[in-house]
Amino acid sequence: MTDRDEGVATRLRDVVFSYDREASLPDPNETDSDATDSAGRDAAVLRGVDLDVPTGSFTVIMGASGGGKSTLLRTLNGLIPDFITGSFAGEVEVLGRDATATRVSELATDVGMVLQDYESQLFGTSVTAEVAFGPENLAVPPAAIDDRIDDALALAGLSDLDRRREPAALSGGQKQRLVFAGVAAMRPDLLVLDEPTSDLDPSGTRRLLSAVGRLAGGRLDRVDAVDQPETVAPDDDDRTADAVAWAGPETVVMVTHKIEEALLADHAILLEDGRVSRAGPAREVFTDTAALRASRVAIPPLVAAFDEAGVPTADLPLTPAEAVDVAAAHGLSWTPPAYIGDDGPATEASATSVPAETGETLGDPCFELENVVFAYETDRGPKRAVDEVSLTIRTGEVVALVGHNGSGKTTLAKHLNGLHAPDAGHVRYDGREVTDYSMSAIGRDVGYVFQNPDHQLFADTVREEVEFGPQNFGISGEALDQRVSQALETVELTELADADPFALSRGQRQRVALAGILATDPAVIVFDEPTTGLDATQRDRFMRLVAELNRTTGLTVVAITHSMETVARYAPRTVVLEDGQVAYDGSTRRLFADRDRLDAHALQPPHVVDASNRLAAARDLPNALPALSVTELAAGLGGGDA
Amino acid sequence: MSATSLYVDRASPIHRLDPRSTLALVTALFVAGYTFDDPRYAAVPLTVAFLALVAVGGWRNFRRLSPIVAALFVVGLVVWPAFTQPGGRVLLDLGPITLSQREVLFALGRSERIAVFVVGGLLFVTTTSNEELVRGMRQLGVPYAFCFAVGTALRLFPTFLEAATTVKQAQEARGLDLTEGGVIARLRRSVPLLVPVFMTAFRNVNTQSMALEARGFDTRSERSFYGSSPLAARDWVVVVVAFIVVVAVVGLRLAGFGTL
Numbered sequence: 001m002t003d004r005d006e007g008v009a010t011r012l013r014d015v016v017f018s019y020d021r022e023a024s025l026p027d028p029n030e031t032d033s034d035a036t037d038s039a040g041r042d043a044a045v046l047r048g049v050d051l052d053v054p055t056g057s058f059t060v061i062m063g064a065s066g067g068g069k070s071t072l073l074r075t076l077n078g079l080i081p082d083f084i085t086g087s088f089a090g091e092v093e094v095l096g097r098d099a100t101a102t103r104v105s106e107l108a109t110d111v112g113m114v115l116q117d118y119e120s121q122l123f124g125t126s127v128t129a130e131v132a133f134g135p136e137n138l139a140v141p142p143a144a145i146d147d148r149i150d151d152a153l154a155l156a157g158l159s160d161l162d163r164r165r166e167p168a169a170l171s172g173g174q175k176q177r178l179v180f181a182g183v184a185a186m187r188p189d190l191l192v193l194d195e196p197t198s199d200l201d202p203s204g205t206r207r208l209l210s211a212v213g214r215l216a217g218g219r220l221d222r223v224d225a226v227d228q229p230e231t232v233a234p235d236d237d238d239r240t241a242d243a244v245a246w247a248g249p250e251t252v253v254m255v256t257h258k259i260e261e262a263l264l265a266d267h268a269i270l271l272e273d274g275r276v277s278r279a280g281p282a283r284e285v286f287t288d289t290a291a292l293r294a295s296r297v298a299i300p301p302l303v304a305a306f307d308e309a310g311v312p313t314a315d316l317p318l319t320p321a322e323a324v325d326v327a328a329a330h331g332l333s334w335t336p337p338a339y340i341g342d343d344g345p346a347t348e349a350s351a352t353s354v355p356a357e358t359g360e361t362l363g364d365p366c367f368e369l370e371n372v373v374f375a376y377e378t379d380r381g382p383k384r385a386v387d388e389v390s391l392t393i394r395t396g397e398v399v400a401l402v403g404h405n406g407s408g409k410t411t412l413a414k415h416l417n418g419l420h421a422p423d424a425g426h427v428r429y430d431g432r433e434v435t436d437y438s439m440s441a442i443g444r445d446v447g448y449v450f451q452n453p454d455h456q457l458f459a460d461t462v463r464e465e466v467e468f469g470p471q472n473f474g475i476s477g478e479a480l481d482q483r484v485s486q487a488l489e490t491v492e493l494t495e496l497a498d499a500d501p502f503a504l505s506r507g508q509r510q511r512v513a514l515a516g517i518l519a520t521d522p523a524v525i526v527f528d529e530p531t532t533g534l535d536a537t538q539r540d541r542f543m544r545l546v547a548e549l550n551r552t553t554g555l556t557v558v559a560i561t562h563s564m565e566t567v568a569r570y571a572p573r574t575v576v577l578e579d580g581q582v583a584y585d586g587s588t589r590r591l592f593a594d595r596d597r598l599d600a601h602a603l604q605p606p607h608v609v610d611a612s613n614r615l616a617a618a619r620d621l622p623n624a625l626p627a628l629s630v631t632e633l634a635a636g637l638g639g640g641d642a
Numbered sequence: 643m644s645a646t647s648l649y650v651d652r653a654s655p656i657h658r659l660d661p662r663s664t665l666a667l668v669t670a671l672f673v674a675g676y677t678f679d680d681p682r683y684a685a686v687p688l689t690v691a692f693l694a695l696v697a698v699g700g701w702r703n704f705r706r707l708s709p710i711v712a713a714l715f716v717v718g719l720v721v722w723p724a725f726t727q728p729g730g731r732v733l734l735d736l737g738p739i740t741l742s743q744r745e746v747l748f749a750l751g752r753s754e755r756i757a758v759f760v761v762g763g764l765l766f767v768t769t770t771s772n773e774e775l776v777r778g779m780r781q782l783g784v785p786y787a788f789c790f791a792v793g794t795a796l797r798l799f800p801t802f803l804e805a806a807t808t809v810k811q812a813q814e815a816r817g818l819d820l821t822e823g824g825v826i827a828r829l830r831r832s833v834p835l836l837v838p839v840f841m842t843a844f845r846n847v848n849t850q851s852m853a854l855e856a857r858g859f860d861t862r863s864e865r866s867f868y869g870s871s872p873l874a875a876r877d878w879v880v881v882v883v884a885f886i887v888v889v890a891v892v893g894l895r896l897a898g899f900g901t902l
Contacts, residue, residue: 077856079855079856104855105858105859108855109858112856115849115853117845117846120845120847120849121857123857125772125797129772129773129868129869132869134857136867137857138858139865140866142866142868142869164651166651168800168801182857186857186858419815443816443817447815448812450808450812454845455812456816456834456838458838468834469816517816520817
């Protein structure tokens with residue numbers, strides 16, 4: 001044990017990297033880091049990284065979007081400098097080997113890596129073949145691969161999946177977990193994960209993270225916070241020696257933007273301007289609000305709330321369970337923001353009950369959906385992706401559309417701007433059938449932001465890209481310039497207006513796509529996972545902007561999202577889809593107050609909500625409604641402005 | 643079960659065959675189709691291939707390609723007569739253009755010949771998954787790098803089509819109208835469609851090659867094949883039958899059967 005705790009799985013010294021082959025690399029010891037080239041990729045991404053990942057740790061790496069996190073991970077299995085050419089300097093030692101001088105495929109024996117873009121990491125034509133691929137490459141005897149497949153799928157929570165299914169036909173979340181299973185089947189000593197839950201629904205995230213936690217050796221007590229019912233013991237029945245011999249990777253390194261999932265780690269590293277700005281035990285790093293802010297990492301919501309309530313830094317809670325104890329220890333009494341009864345009837349979203357004050361003034365019905373049915377053709381006959389959905393969305397409303405991966409959210413949303421026409425039922429916009437509008441007429445009113453920005457970027461510069469939509473709708477001259485500039489400013493891309501969109505990072509590309517829709521000045525925006533790939537600051541800024549547009553211009557917003565934090569803060573009304581049907585439609589606060597309902601829909605409430613529910617339970621307040629934001633939580637604890 | 647992939651996951655007798663035996667079977671069909679000029683003879687392997695395809699659940703695949711097969715026969719009727727001598731009864735007389743019985747039979751035979759390749763090929767891809775194909779090729783001694791490239795190309799194609807659909811939707815949602823204007827205008831407007839499709843493909847290939855290496859893929863070193871097994875008795879039976887068919891077909895042809 002001591003050997004394990006004191007060892008270092010990965011050691012980086014003075015690592016400098018630029019994607020430009022002819023870049024003049026900055027001096028890693030020069031601390032003045034102002035030499036950043038705004039075009040992003042020309043400048044060095046890593047500017048002198050020194051870090052140690054302790055053996056046996058679950059280490060999380062966080063930092064701003066485009067700040068070099070993915071690049072850093074790629075040095076851990078030799079992709080940099082072996083595979084990606086650029087300018088590299090420095091030392092990388094991984095599991096005792098010099099990673100800069102080892103081939104990627106050789107390191108793959110010990111280092112398992114799940115990259116960000118899961119779509120292009122699937123190689124098989126069936127679930128089985130997909131998981132077998134890695135072990136095959138390691139020349140594992142076919143007889144031993146069976147057990148590995150069983151274990152890996154169980155770990156990823158995919159045991160129930162029909163193994164003959166084609167990976168391409170799975171939902172995004174299932175694909176993402178399948179990639180994880182494919183890497184886990186290789187049984188690495190060091191497991192490296194680059195945003196492994198970016199497209200997972202809350203229950204998928206929970207399963208994957210509890211698997212990661214379990215793999216990290218069960219040393220993490222905090223994993224219990226997410227590790228709920230469906231715990232799958234990977235070695236609970238007869239296994240060959242090969243299976244039992246593997247107790248998970250010794251060390252896990254994960255990059256994520258989701259602060260609540262980062263709290264599961266025991267060691268944290270913050271990146272800022274291509275350097276490590278803070279590293280240490282997770283508790284220390286995540287309560288260091290100044291360091292978090294500087295690295296543009298979200299402050300853990302409970303840390304922020306209890307800090308505001310006046311709790312000293314050393315006692316700040318990281319998890320909802322801790323929050324109850326800390327509140328008791330510091331004599332903080334919980335006052336709920338509202339009770340059932342004073343927020344209107346349960347079926348209606350109460351506008352005033354949402355912290356961001358979105359969707360306050362509701363106008364006429366904007367969308368009316370009536371028994372909408374939409375089916376996909378499959379080999380085994382048609383499958384209903386949307387099954388008798390009826391909804392009314394009013395002008396000025398902010399509605400969150402949540403549900404499992406594959407529950408039909410995207411399919412339903414595509415009816416709102418005519419990308420899909422219902423097989424049966426009606427979809428009306430402004431009183432007229434959507435199918436009666438021309439594509440450009442409906443497109444002008446209803447902006448749709450797709451999940452993957454790469455499916456729409458084509459222009460030579462960011463500015464041209466953003467101009468495309470408004471130009472198609474006949475806007476030109478000064479009006480166009482103004483809209484484009486405003487949109488670029490909103491997403492913080494003004495400085496990159498002349499950059500090539502393809503050279504930007506994923507988060508930046510996402511913002512370009514968003515700006516492209518904002519510039520068309522739509523009456524309604526439909527977002528499909530609006531905040532994937534954005535860091536905390538950008539996400540906050542972006543959602544606040546959407547909320548502001550909603551308040552000031554009456555913008556109607558329909559947001560498909562897995563981020564329960566976003567739902568809680570900005571959407572007064574939530575629609576839960578299950579198997580293409582509406583399983584819940586009503587007030588977000590009511591939904592989050594109802595533990596049984598959340599469990600039934602496999603939704604994980606955000607920490608703020610969970611903590612206030614627990615605080616209410618501790619005070620025995622059965623009719624209490626939970627806080628939906630840090631400010632509300634702090635106010636209820638007697639801190640902040642309240 | 644993606645709508646774009648041709649492999650149909652069933653448990654038919656042909657699906658259960660080793661990919662090498664399926665290949666032998668299809669090869670025998672190809673040889674039989676290719677050997678005879680007489681459409682009445684070539685119709686036999688075509689019918690066999692077609693019935694087998696339907697039996698293994700490939701009707702949907704056939705329907706997808708049926709316009710091509712139909713076009714094959716129609717165009718063939720115009721083109722093929724140029725490659726043979728007129729003979730027999732004149733079936734069609736349009737002044738300068740005449741079509742004799744021999745010409746029609748010849749055209750029919752040639753079209754059937756190509757149709758055997760289409761339907762036989764469909765039978766193969768309907769019953770053989772990518773992995774089986776790669777494994778089968780590898781077991782026949784083809785270098786693994788090449789096998790993998792073939793498998794990847796087949797796999798990427800559906801992904802490519804799906805991406806193209808999404809790109810089209812994304813740009814339409816941004817007001818791109820592809821229905822109006824002349825040829826030049828339309829071509830110009832196809833840029834917002836083509837660039838994302840190719841860039842996405844390029845990016846995918848890039849990530850994919852990284853991911854491949856990260857999963858220990860290396861064409862130079864040893865690897866194992868999950869699910870590979872020696873030829874079973876039924877596989878041998880099929881191989882032997884295929885061999886007999888080939889010999890019989892060649893023998894018949896040499897004996898003068900099936901010519902025009």
